[in-house]
Amino acid sequence: MADTNILTPEAEQQLRQPIDDAIGKIQSQVNALRQDGTDRVISLNSHIEATKRDKSLTKTERDDVIKADKQALIGAREVENQNKEQVAQLIAEAESYLKAHYDKDYYQYVVKSCEEEKVVAKKAYEEQLAALNAEHKQTVSGLSDRAEIKEENYVHKNKLFDAKVTYQARMRQIKDRQHAAFVYQYHLLDLLRMSKFSFQENMAQRWENYRYTFNRRDFLLRNGLYIAIIIVFIILAIITPIIKGTSLLTYNNVLNILQQASPQMFLALGVAGLILLTGTDLSIGRMVGMGMTAATIIMHQGINTGSVFGITFDFSKWGLWPRVILALVACIVLSTFFTTIAGFFTARFQMHPFISTMANTLIIFGLVTYATKGVSFGAIDPAIPNMIIPKIGGFPSIILWAILAIAVTWFVWNKTRFGKNLYAVGGNPEAAAVSGISVFAVTLGAFIFAGVLYGFGSWLECARMVGSGSAAYGQGWEMNAIAACVVGGVSFTGGIGKISGVVVGVTIFTALTYALTILGIDTNLQFVFSGVIILIAVTLDSLKYVQKK
Secondary structure: OOOOOOOOHHHHHHHHHHHHHHHHHHHHHHHHHHHOOHHHHHHHHHHHHHHHHOOOOOHHHHHHHHHHHHHHHHHHHHHHHHHHHHHHHHHHHHHHHHHHHHHHHHHHHHHHHHHHHHHHHHHHHHHHHHHHHHHHHHHHHOOOOHHHHHHHHHHHHHHHHHHHHHHHHHHHHHHHHHHHHHHHHHHHHHHHHOOOOOHHHHHHHHHHHHHHHOOHHHHHHHHHHHHHHHHHHHHHHHHHHHHHOOOOOOHHHHHHHHHHHHHHHHHHHHHHHHHHOOOOOOOHHHHHHHHHHHHHHHHEOOOOOOOEOOEOOOOOOOOHHHHHHHHHHHHHHHHHHHHHHHHHHHHHHOOOHHHHHHHHHHHHHHHHHHHHOOOOOOEEOOOHHHHHOOEEOOEEOHHHHHHHHHHHHHHHHHHOHHHHHHHHHHHOHHHHHHOOOOHHHHHHHHHHHHHHHHHHHHHHHHHHOOEOOOOOOOOOHHHHHHHHHHHOOOOOOOOOOOHHHHHHHHHHHHHHHHHHHHOOOOHHHHHHHHHHHHHHHHHHHHHHHHHHO
């Protein structure tokens, strides 16, 4: 022990023994004081709850038992209150002892031991590698047959792998030892306080658990793309004032980014549910164009300048609110109609959503373009945007619509049976079907829910842009929505994804697009940028999936 800080298990136990003895003595006194008080209260309350659920008892028997328990509970609480101060004093004494001795007399010795063990383990591993490589080199030098050399290379590779596994297992044991020494103090406190910790103690335990479970590869796979995008955005924020003479991170710019992100949030939330089912939707952009066109026609200022299948509409004699509501209903009905068709073919005939939604893309664009002859329908009544998305003290309320959509979708995903079934079907449709879940209903429901969100999104976009609906509007928006989802961690492998990830993905993606626009980057190059992000995001997602397998 003189030349090394490495502790044997026996030596570590000897260091900890005084602490165990001191705290164990106090714990015994606390247990004795709690026996007829706190412990009795907990036992009686549990017995009362069990009695309420006991169907073998008659109502009279149940009432008698509960009455007796409640009577006994009064005495137990009196004992608990009598001993409360003494118990608190004993716990404080134990806490003071741990604070004075645990770290200084025990934990720091374990930390030093673990650090030295790591050095020794690494040195032994390096020596083993050197010996294996030397042995391999000598063995190969004596071989001439290519098959034998190939076999020797294979054997050598396995030996290296075994050595690495052994080294990693040793490092894990060392890490486990230090972690166990850290949490033992909280184990002692847990017994004394009956699982009650302060905020700082909870934070300390969480930080230690994070460090203990941290894996660099997993961290980079989960967050590598976020980190890269944030770095790019920081670089753009730095160079924008230099190149354009204007700051990117201004209050107005942030509001503009959130305004642009708000309608797209609806679209991303909709397609996220389909991606959870290992699907997608290529018709989002055309849904937006169709919704914008319908909403603009209904909310148009005056008689429409264009026609639909040769019919010119005039809703200007209607009141503003009826037109606003009718436009919303039209957007939702049209979008939901087409998503239901795609969902039916996907669910009923197991058609890949790529095909069913691509068919929708062609049908919608063809119908809307043919019906309107590709005409843009101009602006909506200028009073309508202030009714739907008014500015509240300069704050654009369209952002509140997006927050509402986030809240509703989160509730559907996390607090309803449909949401739980959505994850189940996405993760393993065969197992979900065996457990009694209707894969058809869940799939169709996901498409219908997406259609409702698409309808709301196109309606809000119409209000934000004050109309100008046409069949061509929204082209490429499906790429933005899908990219936002994959950047936000919604996995194409199915059953993996969170609403928070979608929100982050939409916000980051919109912010980067906005920054590139301010810098004057050509729109076509922005498409390239989007494609690269999708490729990287799905690659990282695939790597996570392969690693799990």
